[in-house]
Amino acid sequence: MDQDFVWKDETDLLWGALSSGGAFLVVLDPHGKPNPMTIGWGQIGIVWSRPAFTVLVRQNRYTYECLRAAESFTVSVPAPGKLKDELFLCGTKSGRSLDKFRAAGLTPRAARLVHTPIVAECLAHYECRLLARTLVALPDVADPEIVDRFSYTDGNTHAAFFGEILATYTTPNSAT
Amino acid sequence: MDQDFVWKDETDLLWGALSSGGAFLVVLDPHGKPNPMTIGWGQIGIVWSRPAFTVLVRQNRYTYECLRAAESFTVSVPAPGKLKDELFLCGTKSGRSLDKFRAAGLTPRAARLVHTPIVAECLAHYECRLLARTLVALPDVADPEIVDRFSYTDGNTHAAFFGEILATYTTPNSAT
Numbered sequence: 001m002d003q004d005f006v007w008k009d010e011t012d013l014l015w016g017a018l019s020s021g022g023a024f025l026v027v028l029d030p031h032g033k034p035n036p037m038t039i040g041w042g043q044i045g046i047v048w049s050r051p052a053f054t055v056l057v058r059q060n061r062y063t064y065e066c067l068r069a070a071e072s073f074t075v076s077v078p079a080p081g082k083l084k085d086e087l088f089l090c091g092t093k094s095g096r097s098l099d100k101f102r103a104a105g106l107t108p109r110a111a112r113l114v115h116t117p118i119v120a121e122c123l124a125h126y127e128c129r130l131l132a133r134t135l136v137a138l139p140d141v142a143d144p145e146i147v148d149r150f151s152y153t154d155g156n157t158h159a160a161f162f163g164e165i166l167a168t169y170t171t172p173n174s175a176t
Numbered sequence: 177m178d179q180d181f182v183w184k185d186e187t188d189l190l191w192g193a194l195s196s197g198g199a200f201l202v203v204l205d206p207h208g209k210p211n212p213m214t215i216g217w218g219q220i221g222i223v224w225s226r227p228a229f230t231v232l233v234r235q236n237r238y239t240y241e242c243l244r245a246a247e248s249f250t251v252s253v254p255a256p257g258k259l260k261d262e263l264f265l266c267g268t269k270s271g272r273s274l275d276k277f278r279a280a281g282l283t284p285r286a287a288r289l290v291h292t293p294i295v296a297e298c299l300a301h302y303e304c305r306l307l308a309r310t311l312v313a314l315p316d317v318a319d320p321e322i323v324d325r326f327s328y329t330d331g332n333t334h335a336a337f338f339g340e341i342l343a344t345y346t347t348p349n350s351a352t
Contacts, residue, residue, distance in 0.1 A: 015221075015222075018221065018222045019222065040222065040225070041221070041222050041223050041224070041225070042221045042222065043219035043220060043221030043222075043223060043228065043230055044219060044220065044221055045191075045194065045217070045218045045219030045220055045221075045230070046191075046194045046195065046216065046217050046218065046219075047217050047219060047232060048217070048319075048322050048325075048326070049216070049217070052219065054219055054221070054230070056223060071318070129319075130318045131317065131318055131319050131322060132312055132316055132317040132318055132319070132322065133316040133318075134310035134311060134312050134313070134316065134336060135310060135316075136308055136310050137310070140308055140309040140310065140311075141307065141308040142247070142306045142307055142308055142309075143224075143305075143307050143308070143340075146224050146307060146308065149224075150224070160310060160336065164319075
């Protein structure tokens with residue numbers, strides 16, 4: 001395992017992005033169209049003895065459907081403070097009825113090791129192969145504030161998707 | 177949310193430890209006795225808009241039983257290359273029939289914000305409040321190599337326990 005995957009400079013950019021405007025999770029939909037969704041949550045570390053990136057997606061999101069059928073996903077991180085409008089659009093619109101890459105004026109660029117593209121306008125990128133999915137289920141949420149704040153009582157909980165990080169890199173000459 | 181939680185220097189120590197000998201996951205057993213288990217896997221990031229540490233524990237481990245009943249856990253990280261024998265013992269013996277703190281010659285020290293103690297001999301520490309648990313279940317593991325290597329077909333999969341990171345710090349004057 002290449003340990004550099006999990007604690008390179010990209011990780012600092014990622015934490016910064018998750019704590020502010022977010023980053024783009026990209027996954028191919030069942031028709032092969034790439035769909036970007038804004039994420040503010042994510043975890044990095046080692047799982048199954050591999051460098052792993054975990055994203056959480058709610059079950060009613062189009063991205064959830066896509067991830068269930070996909071083999072990979074990518075996470076693209078904007079430069080600090082950039083792409084605010086694009087992040088907003090990709091966090092509030094659904095890819096079910098909209099080509100969000102086109103609507104946001106973002107460019108899908110071929111990834112290095114997976115079929116899912118990255119966002120060309122971003123600075124740091126993670127390419128991940130899907131390993132597993134786990135559903136957050138009640139009553140296994142210990143904190144009632146989470147159940148209430150995220151309306152889990154209607155069954156629409158999040159799922160955690162674990163991806164093996166195959167590549168991590170920056171593209172300093174991004175389109176922005 | 178204090179963003180410093182997730183990308184402080186402790187994280188570098190943690191990644192280094194997980195990739196070599198491991199770190200200690202401590203949890204109180206149902207009788208209130210602290211039980212350390214060696215972990216080589218773990219993830220850090222943001223979940224439910226909080227800084228989060230996720231550990232994966234197999235369902236047949238005593239630590240799994242403890243975590244199901246506990247309200248918190250801690251992760252203590254040895255200085256690089258230290259406590260190899262202690263990590264080995266706490267990764268191969270079960271707390272069901274053994275006081276692993278005593279057997280390993282380790283010292284439980286009161287944590288700052290949770291009831292679960294830290295390992296005094298370690299350098300970096302995470303104090304976490306349990307938020308949720310998710311079970312890894314078949315057929316939701318996409319990689320057959322994982323199913324085979326970790327013998328998941330008998331149902332003894334791992335569970336992911338999500339903890340909110342309440343405190344992260346180093347204790348340079350540790351007992352080693």
